[in-house]
Amino acid sequence: MFATLSSSNRKMVPRLPRELQFDDKIPIYWANGDVFKSRFFDAFSTxxxxxxxxxxxxxxxxxxxxxxxxxxxxxxxxxxxxGAHGMLHNAYNARLHRQGVDVPAIDAFLKKFFALHTRVLSPRMQITLTACAEHMTASMAHSLLDKGSDLMGGADERVRALYFWHAAEEIEHKSVAFEIMRDVAKVGYIPRVAMMLYISVLFNALVFPILEHVLRIDGCTRRERARYWTQGLWWLFKPTRGGFFRDLGGHYLAWFRPGFEPWAAGKLEGYDAWLRSYEAHGDALAAGEATYAELAKAA
Structure with a gap:
């Protein structure tokens, strides 16, 4: 069972699903017409x-x-x-650029942002930041594949395939940065907890302004944006099932246990379903739809 093994004992198979084409036939609000959810993931992608x-x-x-x-x-x-994730999200972000989103300006800002962290942080703290970010993306990945019918219900099949593929690979390598941080860089408990608190705030501080920019590009009025933000923040933070951060909270909070081990947290049924589907079809789009059908049936 994968949950009992570290990633260094597993074979990860890098896949670049070239069959995914992000043309302008994908609806702008691809998440079942939900403006905030669609644009939240779009902002995250940038x-x-x-x-x-x-x-x-x-x-x-x-x-x-x-x-x-x-x-x-x-x-x-x-x-x-x-590297494959960056390439495919660049292709996806080109679609956003064609819609008027200032992707080059976002890229330029993020280059300066990460360059600053490279200058200011020691290599040990850089790997700690990466390990924290990888834990957050793994938490999102487990939630996505565990609650696929909730997060991606009614989504465009190409975007759903992108995120299912990305989530599967995030799960496959979720312990690599952690193992290097702990066993090679010898980073202890207090620094990794402090860095997780920092990056947890940083995530929203980066994504939310981009999301607001995208809503403005869409031509949403101030009143419309206020409504979308009100509805969207409730979806993100509501403390009941279906709240985005609530549903991934169990996996995320495991990080704060002193004896945390990446493979001791997170269900793998959704990942296993995706892997079976991908091996059967050899196609991320078909695997995404087969996985979604299996997850929806189990929901």
Whole structure:
């Protein structure tokens, strides 16, 4: 069972689903017509290419200190997977740029933002930031594949396939940065908790202004934006089932246990369903639809 193994004991298979084409036939509000949810994930997508580059660089600083062949291979697979994520989200973000979203300006800001962190933070703190970010994305990935029918119900099949594929690979390599942080960089409990609190605030501080920019580009009036934000913030933060952060909270909060181990947290049924579907079809789009059907049936 995958949950009992570290990623360095597993074979990760980097996949770049070239069959996914993000043309303008995808509805602007692809998440079943939900304006806020569609644009929240779109805003998140714009942060990923530069974020993935930072993650790769932070791990590469420890490349020569990786002693075990298993961890060396896990590092190589991590780099290939994260590179593939950046490429596909760049392709997706090109669609947003055609809609008027100022993706080049967002990229330029994020380059400066991550360059600042590279200058200010030591390599140990950079890998800690990366490990925290990877835990957050793994929490989102587990929630997405565990609650797929709730998060992606009625979504455009191409966007759903993108996020299911990305989530599966985030789960596959979710312990790599953590293992390097803990076992190679020797970062202790207090620094990793402090960095998690920092990046938890940082996530919304980056995504929310981009989301507001996108809503303005859409031509939403001030009153419409106020309504979308009111409804959207309730979806994000409501303390009952269906609240985005509430549903991933269990996995996220596991980080704060002193003896936290990445593979001790997170259900794998959704990931296993996606992997079976991908191996059967060899196509991320078909795998996404088959996985969605299985998750919806189990919901």
């Amino acid at each position: 942060t990923l290419p530069e974020g993935e580059k930072f993650f790769i660089v932070s791990l590469r600083q420890f490349k020569d200190e990786l002693k075990s062949p298993e961890l060396q291979q896990a590092f190589k697979d991590f780099v290939r997977q994260e």
